[in-house]
Amino acid sequence: MSMGTLKHRLRQRRAALQFCLIASLTSLLGACLVGPDxxxxxxxxxxxxxxxxxxxxxxxxxxxxxxxxxxxxxxxxMDQLEPQVAMSNQTVRQDYANYQQALAEVRVARSELFPTIxxxxxxxxxxxxxxxxSLGAGALNTGSIEGTASWTIDVWGQIRRLIEENxxxxxxxxxxxxxxxxxxxxxxxxTIIELRLADAGIDLxxxxxxxxxxxxxxxxxxxxxxxAATPPSAVITAQVELESAQATLxxxxxxxxxxxxxxxxxxxxxxxxxxIPHSTTVPTLPTIPSGVPSTLLQRRPDIAxxxxxxxxxxxxxxxxxxAYYPQLSLSAAAGFEQSPLAGLLHAANHVWSLGATGTETVxxxxxxxxxxxxxxxAYEAAVASYxxxxxxxxxxxxxxxxxxxxxxxxxxxxxxxxKDAKRGSAIALAEFQAGTVDYTTVAVALETQFADQxxxxxxxxxxxxxxxxxxxxxxxxxxDSQLQDPTHPR
Numbered sequence: 001m002s003m004g005t006l007k008h009r010l011r012q013r014r015a016a017l018q019f020c021l022i023a024s025l026t027s028l029l030g031a032c033l034v035g036p037d038x039x040x041x042x043x044x045x046x047x048x049x050x051x052x053x054x055x056x057x058x059x060x061x062x063x064x065x066x067x068x069x070x071x072x073x074x075x076x077x078m079d080q081l082e083p084q085v086a087m088s089n090q091t092v093r094q095d096y097a098n099y100q101q102a103l104a105e106v107r108v109a110r111s112e113l114f115p116t117i118x119x120x121x122x123x124x125x126x127x128x129x130x131x132x133x134s135l136g137a138g139a140l141n142t143g144s145i146e147g148t149a150s151w152t153i154d155v156w157g158q159i160r161r162l163i164e165e166n167x168x169x170x171x172x173x174x175x176x177x178x179x180x181x182x183x184x185x186x187x188x189x190x191t192i193i194e195l196r197l198a199d200a201g202i203d204l205x206x207x208x209x210x211x212x213x214x215x216x217x218x219x220x221x222x223x224x225x226x227x228a229a230t231p232p233s234a235v236i237t238a239q240v241e242l243e244s245a246q247a248t249l250x251x252x253x254x255x256x257x258x259x260x261x262x263x264x265x266x267x268x269x270x271x272x273x274x275x276i277p278h279s280t281t282v283p284t285l286p287t288i289p290s291g292v293p294s295t296l297l298q299r300r301p302d303i304a305x306x307x308x309x310x311x312x313x314x315x316x317x318x319x320x321x322x323a324y325y326p327q328l329s330l331s332a333a334a335g336f337e338q339s340p341l342a343g344l345l346h347a348a349n350h351v352w353s354l355g356a357t358g359t360e361t362v363x364x365x366x367x368x369x370x371x372x373x374x375x376x377x378a379y380e381a382a383v384a385s386y387x388x389x390x391x392x393x394x395x396x397x398x399x400x401x402x403x404x405x406x407x408x409x410x411x412x413x414x415x416x417x418x419k420d421a422k423r424g425s426a427i428a429l430a431e432f433q434a435g436t437v438d439y440t441t442v443a444v445a446l447e448t449q450f451a452d453q454x455x456x457x458x459x460x461x462x463x464x465x466x467x468x469x470x471x472x473x474x475x476x477x478x479x480d481s482q483l484q485d486p487t488h489p490r
Contacts, residue, residue, distance in 0.1 A: 085181065109163045175305035175483060197464075216235070216241075309382050310383055326358050428441045428445035
């Protein structure tokens with residue numbers, strides 16, 4: 001080995017050692033992480049719901065609503081359509097795309113922790129001025145090939161805080177996606193319930209029409225028989241009531257059609273592509289374990305989204321604080337350069353370079369201070385939003401529980417009222433047929449009966465809608481443990 005080659009290799013090893021030392025030093029410095037570390041702020045959590053007197057312990061988790069919570073309503077249409085919401089609902093698809101964008105931004109931020117490596121090559125052929133001769137005589141071929149690497153060292157944790165911010169934002173978007181899915185699923189369940197109760201209302205109105213037809217027939221027969229208690233005006237009254245009931249029956253079809261169209265859109269279909277036949281049954285009212293209030297902090301996706309947004313804003317403070325500190329960048333290049341081109345890859349043609357750059361802003365006239373203040377204010381706003389979301393969640397659950405309790409009491413009272421109203425109508429009709437009362441008594445009794453029955457249907461609908469609302473307000477079958485860690489490559 002020649003002396004020149006030996007010196008060249010020694011220089012290469014010395015450069016490699018210097019680079020390793022610098023890398024080790026910067027890795028050590030990389031342990032620094034400026035800005036506040038995240039701690040979830042406390043929120044006031046009641047020990048029990050006001051609407052559940054004496055409730056102090058959570059129902060075991062296996063009794064909580066699961067992902068397919070709608071199956072507890074025992075409605076075939078709900079079981080068929082609910083799974084389609086997550087795949088075809090356009091609101092859900094939009095939030096899914098936002099989540100995928102957030103995941104991509106995490107990958108972009110993570111890439112800044114590592115060096116940027118590139119390669120370049122060039123070749124040229126030139127003829128010196130005044131060389132004369134033929135076209136190719138005296139021309140020189142030159143070429144080079146070089147690999148480059150540059151690395152901005154994350155000494156103060158600015159990049160890591162950015163990754164933390166983007167990761168928390170991605171988790172917030174994931175929770176927002178879950179919340180959108182739950183919201184659209186609960187809206188679909190509510191719309192199906194309204195459709196089923198519209199069908200029940202149509203059935204009730206058909207019974208009303210049939211009853212008024214029977215009453216009109218009796219009235220006409222008694223008027224023809226010349227019974228004094230049945231003047232011609234009674235026949236007109238019975239006829240008007242029948243016609244009014246028939247008109248109401250026709251009008252009920254409008255609401256049912258609107259519910260059917262809304263259901264189609266919720267599952268991503270055109271209204272004409274989904275036909276829903278009339279049903280004579282209504283969904284079953286499920287039993288919903290509510291647990292203790294503290295479980296809302298884990299089970300509601302909107303709370304999780306607000307909490308992750310709060311963490312992202314906290315990390316943004318660290319990104320802003322890191323701007324106060326100098327940036328350190330390393331660069332390296334190695335390759336071969338030769339003129340003429342022949343023998344380009346020989347050791348004697350090897351070239352390399354190694355450098356480091358440090359930058360620091362001395363005066364910015366308050367720009368960085370303003371960025372930090374803005375980031376801190378955004379964090380405080382996120383804290384207030386999180387606490388407000390929690391309080392709103394408690395309010396919603398209390399409203400649902402109160403509604404279910406009060407509607408249950410009203411349903412029990414209406415059940416008695418409907419039975420009495422039916423018995424009163426039967427007695428009034430019997431007395432009218434016997435000629436002891438006039439038709440007004442029958443009309444009033446029938447109106448009372450059908451009004452009570454319609455009110456009972458309305459209360460049943462409210463109970464079912466409150467049940468859906470309570471499931472959604474309790475987070476459905478979701479838990480914040482389902483949030484993925486986007487900092488791990490997938």
